[in-house]
Amino acid sequence: MQELRVGVLGFGVVGRGVVELLLTQGALLQQRTGVRLRLVRIATRTPSRNGDLALGEVELTDDLQRxxxxxxxxxxxxxxxxxxPARSLLEQALRSGKHVVTANKALLAMHGADLVPLAVANRCELMFEAAVAGAIPIIKVLRESLAANRIDQLYGILNGTCNYILTEMRERGSSFADVLRDAQAKGFAEADPSFDVDGIDAAxxxxxxxxxAFGSYPDFSQVHIEGIRHVSDVDIQWATEMGYRIKLLGIAKQDAEGVELRVQPTLVPVSSMVASVEGVYNAVFVxxxxxxxxxxxxxxxxxxxTASAVVADLVEIARNWRVGCVGRVAAFSCLSxxxxxxxxxxxxxxxxxxxLRxxxxxxxxxxxxxxxxxxxHQISLDAIHQKGRSAVAAVPLIMVTHATTERQIRLALREIEGLDAVQETPRFIRIEPSVV
Structure with a gap:
């Protein structure tokens, strides 16, 4: 029986999940691969935090070089x-001829263009299914199941924290700040939620x-990023009344003129499937x-x-290992x-x-x-809504435009903000009426 020897860097939430799967599902994995996946060593800065997980002969060390x-x-x-040190460690591993599985989306988004050629040059696998959407096997789908397709658009809910917050704001009628505090208390949001609520994680x-999907190296600088901090309970209420849901969408489009890459709050029809994705769940449409x-x-x-996706990559490597194959599927679908x-x-x-609000x-x-x-500014309106009267306080004025350019919207709102009657910075949210 061939044996693939595994070392794990990190023993936090996901690391523990990976270790548990390898230790408890070893027989099943061996049946499915024809290879014994043997966990040899775990390196973590805090080896004393083993908890109650029985490691048996697996070595636990604080020396990452081990x-x-x-x-x-x-x-x-x-x-x-x-x-x-993740980047330096993975570069070292690849140069040493070791295959790599990572869940590190930030590292790949920023430095994937450097790591992939290094893996190719050293005949190593670099796999990262767990970096996007957890248990959803979307990377394998794009690389293999849809390989015969020209992909012109993909979009989705890529951050469960934001989706939970927007869902709770609608269902409870609460503010962003109140729901964020609740999400942090329940463990759905980090103490510093910036990466999530500012859209960086989704980007x-x-x-x-x-x-x-498009056959290119990742370039994070190309992504337009907006988070959900400025989405108010008023926006949620009006969206609902008009037949929409507000979702933080990641959207990638490709046509003859180029590529659009954007993460932004978006109004989607309540009848769409993407509108029905609630709570901490993710969804991707291709x-x-x-x-x-x-x-x-x-x-x-x-x-x-997430651990399920990591181990799925280990299974793929084991299957390739058994037949002496490396690089069967390119990291970004196309050969470098x-x-x-x-x-x-x-x-x-x-x-x-x-x-517009x-x-x-x-x-x-x-x-x-x-x-x-x-x-x-050549902007025509599809609908205007106004409720409430007040002699002293500002009242919301809600408008929905017909199709126009972002440039015209920004120029118009800049001028509107200067009007004496406008008492707060105008806000706008894009509408995607054609999502499914």
């Missing part, structure tokens, strides 16, 4: 996260999916020219879902020499429908002033 540089390790699993995932639109739904984070850089469409060129003084002529500015 995994990366050891001759008795064939494949390195990296679940420590962050850019450093890391989006750039990896787009690279695989449109291929032959397959049409396909949907992938599941838990996007957590110990077991066939990867291309695509022109990125400027934000100003994006065209679509928009939801203004806080204005309740007096005659205000609506006329606002619509005059919009008309001067």
């Amino acid at each position: 995994v990366v540089a050891a001759e008795d390790i064939d494949v390195v699993v990296e679940v420590i996260g962050g850019l450093e 890391h995932k989006l750039v990896l999916l787009a690279a695989i 449109r291929g020219h032959a397959a049409g639109t396909t949907m992938y739904h599941g838990r996007g984070a957590g110990e077991r879902p 020499e066939n990867l291309r850089a695509f022109p990125v469409r400027a934000t100003d060129e994006w065209r679509g429908e928009y939801y 203004l806080a204005v003084a309740d007096r005659p002529g205000v609506l006329a002033e606002v619509t005059r500015v919009l008309a001067e």
